[in-house]
Amino acid sequence: MAWPKVLICGDIIWAHDETKEMLGPLADIVLMDSPSREDFFKRLQTDYAGIVGIYRHNSSADRIGIFDAELVNKLPSTVKWIAHNGAGYDQIDVHVCKARGIQVSNTPGAVDDATATTALYLVISAARQFSIAERNVRGGKWKTGLAPARDPSTLTLAIFGMGGIGFRLAELARAFPMRILYHSRNPRPDTPDWAEYFPRERLNEMLAQTDVLSVHAPLKKETEGLIGEKEFRALKKGAIVVNTARGKVIDEAALIRAIKDGHLGGAGLDVFPDEPNVNPELFELPSVTLLPHMGTETRDSQRKMEVRALQNLKDFFTSGSGNDLVPELKQT
Ligand SMILES: *[C@@H]1O[C@H](CO)[C@@H](O)[C@H](O)[C@H]1NC(C)=O
Numbered sequence: 455m456a457w458p459k460v461l462i463c464g465d466i467i468w469a470h471d472e473t474k475e476m477l478g479p480l481a482d483i484v485l486m487d488s489p490s491r492e493d494f495f496k497r498l499q500t501d502y503a504g505i506v507g508i509y510r511h512n513s514s515a516d517r518i519g520i521f522d523a524e525l526v527n528k529l530p531s532t533v534k535w536i537a538h539n540g541a542g543y544d545q546i547d548v549h550v551c552k553a554r555g556i557q558v559s560n561t562p563g564a565v566d567d568a569t570a571t572t573a574l575y576l577v578i579s580a581a582r583q584f585s586i587a588e589r590n591v592r593g594g595k596w597k598t599g600l601a602p603a604r605d606p607s608t609l610t611l612a613i614f615g616m617g618g619i620g621f622r623l624a625e626l627a628r629a630f631p632m633r634i635l636y637h638s639r640n641p642r643p644d645t646p647d648w649a650e651y652f653p654r655e656r657l658n659e660m661l662a663q664t665d666v667l668s669v670h671a672p673l674k675k676e677t678e679g680l681i682g683e684k685e686f687r688a689l690k691k692g693a694i695v696v697n698t699a700r701g702k703v704i705d706e707a708a709l710i711r712a713i714k715d716g717h718l719g720g721a722g723l724d725v726f727p728d729e730p731n732v733n734p735e736l737f738e739l740p741s742v743t744l745l746p747h748m749g750t751e752t753r754d755s756q757r758k759m760e761v762r763a764l765q766n767l768k769d770f771f772t773s774g775s776g777n778d779l780v781p782e783l784k785q786t
Pocket of ligand 1: 512515516519520542545729730
């Protein structure tokens, strides 16, 4: 058998030594340096021929685009594993991968701290009006327009999606302590007693008690617009919505309407449906805190994510499978 090749698709910034140590003994490491999608497709026959594993970071999308059906269908039949660097893998068509016998892994866990911290910041900023307050100071307006806000310890936080990030946010917010409710497909067995579970049938009951709703659901076809008009209207009047997952998981237009007509008290958004474009209506809403998708922008998380993606490739080469297969590829 020919010595396998791994294609590094997107920059490795922190884990250079680990790349050599972990993959060097197992495969040839080839850097994807195509300036365009067209060039990438052409060189799949030459420089990139015979690749078995792919390390993918979304930074490669600027040059070759996302791993949609067209791209995945053009990958050579030698490709067996795509190790995506990121928790959300909506930039990869996993269904086409599955049909072609290509496994896909992500990096759960590695992002939990950084993303939960981002969500916590948005919760605090929205509850205490810190974003408007800062704009006030910079604009020479001091406390103009700032009404006394709420202490997080008096508020109920509902977590929609109790994966690693939601779980970490629950732990952090409990320190205030906020009252914690959560919804996910199934109750999470390792959740402490202080977090109350609400199944789908009792979702409205949860929302009716919620001061702050934080969204932690992955983006898939089935979750697009998952939280919309109905859910926002079911929230307590004055409630805050925080989103650090993906912009399209919520119906942003419905969110803006509910803030404008005073039903919702504000929002904290790290993600948007059409990044890096942001709906300018949001700029007109003072009670909204905005961040430019900062969820995983820490060197600690980024290193952890790189190593975790590399580990999946290493495990695949040494044992035939990695630990972080995405759910769609686990189903038979
Ligand atoms: C991935 O890259 C594409 C193209 O640059 C961009 O549109 C998209 O927002 C990025 N997704 C994430 C989650 O960063």
